[in-house]
Amino acid sequence: MRQQMTWISRCVVGRTSNKGNLEYYQLDIATNHDEQIQHHNKLHDFILQENFYLKSIEKSERINNSNLDTVSQYPHLTEESISKGFARSELTAINVLATPFENNRPQYLSISSQPLNCNASYDKPIWARPWINEPLKSLLFRSDINTYLLLDATTRTKVTGVFDLEIHDEIKQQSLYSGELANRFKKNAPYLLNISLSPQQLMDPDNIPQFHKDFFSNHWGQSTGLIVQSKSDLITLTRHFKKFIKIQNENKKWHYFRFTDPRVMNHYLQSITQWPQRVAKWFGINGDERLVDRIICEDKSGSQANIFEPVMQHTLKNTGAMSLTNRDFEIFRNYRREYNKKLVIDELNQDFADKIKELHPEQLGIWYEEGIGKGYTTARGLYDYCYAQMMAATYGLDLSEIEQYLEEQPTSHLEKSSLLQKTIKQTIETLIK
Structure with a gap:
């Protein structure tokens, strides 16, 4: 038993x-x-x-x-x-600052970050700038491994204005869609491109393909793709990543997964470091063998690269079909929440820098989470809620009656948050007259 x-x-x-x-x-x-x-x-x-x-x-x-x-x-x-x-x-x-904890949780995926100092050459004319940042070149192009680009054609086209992959036929590329689907949606499909460079090419900038020059000058930092390093060939890796385009949930309903967006994958991979089954799936691990050595995602508008590598001291095995669980969907919800949180907090910091300096460093995040708990779902509504809480704390206002009144109104949370902000502004104007 x-x-x-x-x-x-x-x-x-x-x-x-x-x-x-x-x-x-x-x-x-x-x-x-x-x-x-x-x-x-x-x-x-x-x-x-x-x-x-x-x-x-x-x-x-x-x-x-x-x-x-x-x-x-x-x-x-x-x-x-x-x-x-x-x-x-x-x-x-x-007191979290004074309380030590022992962290003995197993990690199946290691994460490291490399700053890139991408603005170092901006004082030079365009023709005199290097085609790629030197730290990034050292990170991405090595003689002992292949370098691939997982590219989202839709977001790339938003940058270029046109679908241009067809003119770069010098780059080996495969659509992650198959058959008629690949033809019908070729301008919107995810692609895997082999962008490996030989030592000879790296020594002479004139031998660098135009695609590379264009990508690292205009697309890096624009969330159009992420880097994969592997000893596997293009066809093998294409078959591997095809499995993640469309995945069933536990109720057999199909969902598309935009894993070619580095913003999404930065968050997702950071969320599965303790999930051995997911790490084994994404990196194609069976015992001592793996299909994917590294996944590298741009971060902070391209000024930093996050490097994700499986911890191979653990025995991991890639078996069975992947299905999306409640935990996966929680990660996706958290991504949207964190994405909106950054928008809201950045905007508040820009608008009220002096007042925010007086707050606890995490206070805006706590108010943001409170707003989520009270049903505010849009970035605009959460901005208004955090603004109201900040002003109430600054001027010693009691929001309980206002919030109770708003809860009783048969209006949307966006309308309620707007009314809350207006009420706070009117109250403050009355106080400072």
């Missing part, structure tokens, strides 16, 4: 108190799942439901419930998780 297992994670969560202060708590969450990923799915669901902001999962530990020594460390959590399937501890207030 299989022994029942309990997973327990120690988390650091944050939320804003009724007084508007940013507060952090330690929280232990236990489930009786056998697999860590199932446990983490449940953990994330709970934290979203409770309107917490998840700062970190400091450690996750699997406990054999037949081992009394380990069970005795968490008697209440293990007992409740066995009987109910889920348990949580009481919140313990902490």
Whole structure:
């Protein structure tokens, strides 16, 4: 008979108190799942439901419930998780800056970043600039590995104004679509291009293909594609990446995955570092062999490259068909949330730099998460909500009556956020007269 297992994670969560202060708590969450990923799915669901902001999962530990020594460390959590399937501890207030945690979580994907200093040659005329940034050239082009470009034709065309892949026939390329679909949607399909360069080409800029010069001058930093390094050939890698274009969810419904967008993949790959099945799938790992050595995504408008490499000391195996789980969709939702969060926070910093300097560094993020919890879904609505909270904290205003009034109105959250902003502005104008 299989022994029942309990997973327990120690988390650091944050939320804003009724007084508007940013507060952090330690929280232990236990489930009786056998697999860590199932446990983490449940953990994330709970934290979203409770309107917490998840700062970190400091450690996750699997406990054999037949081992009394380990069970005795968490008697209440293990007992409740066995009987109910889920348990949580009481919140313990902490100062995150003064509380050390042991991070013993296994990582299956390593991430490193390389700054590129892309503006170093902008003071030179266009004809005198190098075709590629030197640190980027050293990173991408090596004699011991092939370099490929996963390219999104739609976003590339937005930069060029025309579909131009056909004129670059000197570059070996394959559409990730097949048959009639590849012909019908050739201007919108994802492509895999072999952009490897020989040592001789790298020594002489005149031997660099025009495609490379154009891509690294005009497209790097525009989110039109990402780099793949592999010892495999073009056809083998094309077959590999075809599997990710259209994927079924657990209810057998098909979804398209825009993995050629470096903004999406930056977030997605950073979210699966502890998910061995996903790392094995994306990098085509079976034991000591792998199809993909590295995935390199531009970041911060091209001024930084993020390098993703599997940690090969783990035994990983790429088996079975991939299906999108609730955890995958949570990652996608988080991407959209984080994307909008950056837009909102950047705009607030630009508009109210002096006031924001007086706040806790993470306060805008907490207000943003609060706005999500209250149903604000658009960047505009979340901007207005964060603005209102910031002004209330600055001028000592109580928003409870205003928010209660807005909740009772049969209008959209965008209309409510706009009314909230106008009300705050009118109140402040009255105060400072």
